[in-house]
Amino acid sequence: DVQLVESGGGLVKPGGSLRLSCAASGFIFSTYTMNWVRQAPGKGLEWVSSISAGSSNIHYLESVKGRFTISRDNAKNSLYLQMNSLRAEDTAVYYCARGFSTTPFEYWGQGTLVTVSS
Amino acid sequence: EIVLTQSPDFQSVTPKEKVTITCRASQSIGSNLHWYQQKRDQSPKLLIKFASQSFSGVPSRFSGSGSGTDFTLTINRLEAEDAATYYCHQSSSLPVTFGQGTKLEIK
Numbered sequence: 001d002v003q004l005v006e007s008g009g010g011l012v013k014p015g016g017s018l019r020l021s022c023a024a025s026g027f028i029f030s031t032y033t034m035n036w037v038r039q040a041p042g043k044g045l046e047w048v049s050s051i052s053a054g055s056s057n058i059h060y061l062e063s064v065k066g067r068f069t070i071s072r073d074n075a076k077n078s079l080y081l082q083m084n085s086l087r088a089e090d091t092a093v094y095y096c097a098r099g100f101s102t103t104p105f106e107y108w109g110q111g112t113l114v115t116v117s118s
Numbered sequence: 119e120i121v122l123t124q125s126p127d128f129q130s131v132t133p134k135e136k137v138t139i140t141c142r143a144s145q146s147i148g149s150n151l152h153w154y155q156q157k158r159d160q161s162p163k164l165l166i167k168f169a170s171q172s173f174s175g176v177p178s179r180f181s182g183s184g185s186g187t188d189f190t191l192t193i194n195r196l197e198a199e200d201a202a203t204y205y206c207h208q209s210s211s212l213p214v215t216f217g218q219g220t221k222l223e224i225k
Contacts, residue, residue, distance in 0.1 A: 045216040104152035108161040
């Protein structure tokens, strides 16, 4: 079975940094584009970033460009999101999701909560 | 950026009813439209891909239709377990975007 397990969320002050991880299993991780999607408390879904299988194609939501960095380690079946200069509006549950940019997100993790507050 | 607008935002329905949720795109997206179900405190789950293709394991009472700018998710013979928020998602162009969600309450 496909499993995606996020970790690394927590409480951080505005301007601070956090690194999220997503451990993948049950499929050939190195052949799939991976994504981060977030959901602010009580709000809808918002795509944040995607990275292709070989890391050659990376895309970001405009509001996180220059602050967030997506990466992956195919040897460790892991996806990462380095988040710097965090703002209150980045507060959300962050999900990793499997899917190419032109396809649906077929599988999602359980999410990890990031709270940016002083 | 392609904007997806769902209607209604909220609907209260009784079991065994038929439910229709619509999603309208701000420009043509072909069939690159997908539907998700998100139950309270859970992650989203894919129901329908490419407008009308059922995802593996999804009950047959869920179906989708449409192309271009207008899409529909239909739930036949609603069950109590279908209480959730439903989202549409377009993968036609980056940034991929989601509709604002439709919350379904079961009476």
